[in-house]
Amino acid sequence: MEDERGVEMECIAAIFPEIVFDSDNPFSATIELPVHPTSSVKVNFPASADGLLLTPPLSVTSGQEGDQSITEPANNVESHNLSYLPSLELRITLPEGYPEEKPAQFQLSTNPAWLSRSYLDELQEHGNHMWEEAGRSLVVYGYMDYLQQAAENAFGFAEKGRTLEIPQDFKISLLDYDIKETQAAFEKETFDCGICLDPKKGTVCHRMIDCGHVFCVQCLQEFYNNAITEGDLATVRCLAPDCAKKRAEARGGKKVRKSKIQLSPSELLQIPLEHEIVARYVKLKHKAELESDKNTIYCPRKWCQGAARSKKHRKPDGLEDTAESEDDSDNEESGKLEQFVAGRDLLSVCEDCSYAFCSRCYQGWHGEFFSCAPKTNTGELTEEDKASLEYMKLHTTPCPTCAAPAQKTHGCNHMICFKCHSHFCYLCSAWLSPSNPYKHYNEEKTSCYMRLWELEGGDGDDVGIGYAGGVRPVEIPPDPQEREIEVAVAADIVNNELRDIPEIVEPGDEDEPPEPRPEIQREGPLVLRINQPLPPPAPAVPDPPPAANVRNRPQRQQQPNRRVNNPAPVRGGLNRRREPHQRQQIRDAQAQAQGAAEQEEANQRWVRMFVQMAMNDEEDQLDSDDEDDAAAWEIPVR
Amino acid sequence: MTQKRISKELQECLTTPPAGIKVNLVDEGNIHNWNIVMDGPADSPYVGGKFQLLLVLPTEYPFKPPKINFKTRIYHPNVTFDEHGSMCIGILKSDSWKPSSRIPNVLTAIQQLLLEPVPDDAVEQGAAQKFKEDRKAFDKEARDMTKKYAK
Numbered sequence: 001m002e003d004e005r006g007v008e009m010e011c012i013a014a015i016f017p018e019i020v021f022d023s024d025n026p027f028s029a030t031i032e033l034p035v036h037p038t039s040s041v042k043v044n045f046p047a048s049a050d051g052l053l054l055t056p057p058l059s060v061t062s063g064q065e066g067d068q069s070i071t072e073p074a075n076n077v078e079s080h081n082l083s084y085l086p087s088l089e090l091r092i093t094l095p096e097g098y099p100e101e102k103p104a105q106f107q108l109s110t111n112p113a114w115l116s117r118s119y120l121d122e123l124q125e126h127g128n129h130m131w132e133e134a135g136r137s138l139v140v141y142g143y144m145d146y147l148q149q150a151a152e153n154a155f156g157f158a159e160k161g162r163t164l165e166i167p168q169d170f171k172i173s174l175l176d177y178d179i180k181e182t183q184a185a186f187e188k189e190t191f192d193c194g195i196c197l198d199p200k201k202g203t204v205c206h207r208m209i210d211c212g213h214v215f216c217v218q219c220l221q222e223f224y225n226n227a228i229t230e231g232d233l234a235t236v237r238c239l240a241p242d243c244a245k246k247r248a249e250a251r252g253g254k255k256v257r258k259s260k261i262q263l264s265p266s267e268l269l270q271i272p273l274e275h276e277i278v279a280r281y282v283k284l285k286h287k288a289e290l291e292s293d294k295n296t297i298y299c300p301r302k303w304c305q306g307a308a309r310s311k312k313h314r315k316p317d318g319l320e321d322t323a324e325s326e327d328d329s330d331n332e333e334s335g336k337l338e339q340f341v342a343g344r345d346l347l348s349v350c351e352d353c354s355y356a357f358c359s360r361c362y363q364g365w366h367g368e369f370f371s372c373a374p375k376t377n378t379g380e381l382t383e384e385d386k387a388s389l390e391y392m393k394l395h396t397t398p399c400p401t402c403a404a405p406a407q408k409t410h411g412c413n414h415m416i417c418f419k420c421h422s423h424f425c426y427l428c429s430a431w432l433s434p435s436n437p438y439k440h441y442n443e444e445k446t447s448c449y450m451r452l453w454e455l456e457g458g459d460g461d462d463v464g465i466g467y468a469g470g471v472r473p474v475e476i477p478p479d480p481q482e483r484e485i486e487v488a489v490a491a492d493i494v495n496n497e498l499r500d501i502p503e504i505v506e507p508g509d510e511d512e513p514p515e516p517r518p519e520i521q522r523e524g525p526l527v528l529r530i531n532q533p534l535p536p537p538a539p540a541v542p543d544p545p546p547a548a549n550v551r552n553r554p555q556r557q558q559q560p561n562r563r564v565n566n567p568a569p570v571r572g573g574l575n576r577r578r579e580p581h582q583r584q585q586i587r588d589a590q591a592q593a594q595g596a597a598e599q600e601e602a603n604q605r606w607v608r609m610f611v612q613m614a615m616n617d618e619e620d621q622l623d624s625d626d627e628d629d630a631a632a633w634e635i636p637v638r
Numbered sequence: 639m640t641q642k643r644i645s646k647e648l649q650e651c652l653t654t655p656p657a658g659i660k661v662n663l664v665d666e667g668n669i670h671n672w673n674i675v676m677d678g679p680a681d682s683p684y685v686g687g688k689f690q691l692l693l694v695l696p697t698e699y700p701f702k703p704p705k706i707n708f709k710t711r712i713y714h715p716n717v718t719f720d721e722h723g724s725m726c727i728g729i730l731k732s733d734s735w736k737p738s739s740r741i742p743n744v745l746t747a748i749q750q751l752l753l754e755p756v757p758d759d760a761v762e763q764g765a766a767q768k769f770k771e772d773r774k775a776f777d778k779e780a781r782d783m784t785k786k787y788a789k
Contacts, residue, residue, distance in 0.1 A: 194738030197646045241739045412726050442763030453724055
């Protein structure tokens with residue numbers, strides 16, 4: 001008769017190919033059963049019973065544990081959630097006479113011994129029970145199946161509310177095992193990277209530590225390297241849409257701190273990014289923190305200009321995360337109160353060059369009892385500084401909250417400060433309500449009414465190509481009572497198109513020639529503001545010259561004040577910039593004003609001429625210093 | 639990477655476009671400019687209209703957001719009523735754009751905007767006011783404009 005043992009072993013070997021048979025006994029084998037419970041197991045590592053730490057102290061806490069275990073043993077217990085536990089080793093021996101007379105011998109063990117011997121004995125005993133219950137028949141497969149099922153909830157320890165206590169000695173090897181197995185499982189998986197949309201093996205992917213989103217390393221490197229090189233720190237975060245928002249919602253609407261959304265330097269290194277890039281990230285983050293703090297004091301040494309040491313924004317040492325520094329601001333404050341000494345808070349030490357100086361007079365440190373005068377700005381600027389200040393004046397708008405300059409590269413004029421996240425208007429730097437920022441462009445009373453898309457192509461000589469400011473046709477409010485028409489005069493805009501010009505035409509009456517009205521105010525280069533009721537119809541103004549003519553006009557100097565809030569229109573006179581000579585004339589005219597109607601007529605005539613010239617792009621000639629020329633343009637005063 | 643990703647998304651949008659949306663290239667040789675035809679969603683006053691949009695994918699895509707404008711005039715509080723047809727929608731703001739956002743997401747966000755204008759975030763105040771104060775008049779105006787421009 002064929003040996004039943006042989007048949008059973010063959011079957012087992014077919015089901016579990018990883019089984020290892022003893023070389024000298026075909027009825028004896030070992031197999032490792034993995035312990036990967038469906039939900040993670042909460043594991044506590046109490047200090048070893050005899051107080052001896054076999055493992056070297058990992059941290060300060062583990063060192064203290066030995067001392068404190070007598071008084072308060074429960075306090076320092078570390079708890080971890082493990083998904084993988086070292087596998088259960090099963091040794092099967094089928095003796096002569098199995099299955100009819102003798103039960104199979106099962107021996108269980110784990111390495112390290114994270115399951116107690118008594119519990120393993122219980123499990124072994126269960127094998128005999130099964131053999132008895134099955135009527136002394138083949139039981140090996142049934143028993144192995146039982147063990148596997150038990151492993152799925154970590155032999156009951158994975159159930160909610162239960163914790164598995166494992167001696168401290170095994171902590172490192174168990175944590176290590178968990179990490180290795182988790183990583184191995186991750187590497188075996190395939191992920192669709194949400195950025196390149198390619199399926200990628202886990203080996204070339206990175207799982208975000210906080211949120212678990214997975215992207216391929218190549219895409220992450222490319223994106224973060226780019227963001228950090230460009231200084232766009234806010235985007236160094238998880239790249240899944242709405243990730244931060246969803247996490248905030250999951251936390252019950254509590255707002256997550258910005259620094260928590262941003263990736264930590266250590267995670268960037270894990271991705272991995274180049275060390276230099278991560279160092280730059282840490283440096284920039286520190287710099288942004290210093291710059292957003294108005295109290296930051298900078299080193300007076302011209303070649304250094306580092307920030308003074310501060311407890312609040314500690315200079316990063318290596319690549320540590322600086323985000324946690326905010327927590328100790330309270331301690332700092334209370335500490336200050338206790339030991340306040342007059343003058344001591346003036347001492348500043350540069351974090352870069354260690355120069356000790358006084359934060360009031362910016363001289364070398366003179367001791368606490370020296371009365372010094374605050375330093376006044378010497379006003380000495382290098383050529384380079386001047387040039388960049390000038391550029392900033394022309395092509396940036398400061399944030400109304402933190403004054404950080406912003407330069408628009410494209411898009412609408414609703415800006416969000418890169419530093420403090422204030423919403424503001426690019427044109428006039430006004431603070432905008434985050435809940436409804438566009439209101440600013442929709443209310444007729446603001447100077448930015450209907451100007452949301454001005455400068456759509458960006459601001460600056462080197463930004464964008466199409467400076468689209470003013471291209472958008474201005475809509476004219478149909479209310480005849482309050483005639484305030486903003487006419488985009490194309491004069492200062494290179495490449496601007498002529499189609500703005502017809503906008504001068506009265507609304508609703510397109511056959512009429514342009515109707516300029518006497519009150520004029522030039523608002524920067526862009527806008528001609530015309531107020532007051534309609535005068536009687538004026539003689540027709542000749543057609544504007546062909547568009548090509550206008551496009552060819554030379555670029556004129558840009559006026560830096562074009563975004564300044566427009567002052568209220570001046571009533572009863574002309575206020576034109578860059579025409580001092582004529583302004584004088586006008587003032588005279590005002591002074592002698594007699595017969596308002598006559599003067600108005602004269603004004604109208606001048607305005608007509610001005611607009612006509614503006615259309616021909618000749619109004620520059622108004623600036624002419626030539627007396628004769630100017631005389632021709634004088635407004636006759638009677 | 640940019641080219642590969644764009645062609646993948648294009649492939650996807652060509653084979654399984656979001657409902658009510660047709661996609662084709664403006665110029666076969668350039669995968670950065672997409673021509674979108676969006677049907678006015680049912681349950682909106684834009685129903686029956688076919689709206690053309692131009693989607694421009696920058697060379698830095700997907701690291702930088704795409705730009706999208708209505709080429710067909712549309713009477714809507716959140717779209718400028720002019721030849722630009724500009725919109726300010728959150729998903730396209732560079733600080734909320736994420737590289738793993740996809741073009742179908744952008745297109746469905748616009749469809750959603752047609753279904754539910756956000757008058758408090760309006761770029762066309764007149765339309766927003768009408769939307770808030772006289773919904774019937776707004777719907778009529780939107781329908782009329784749809785008939786006029788979006789055939």
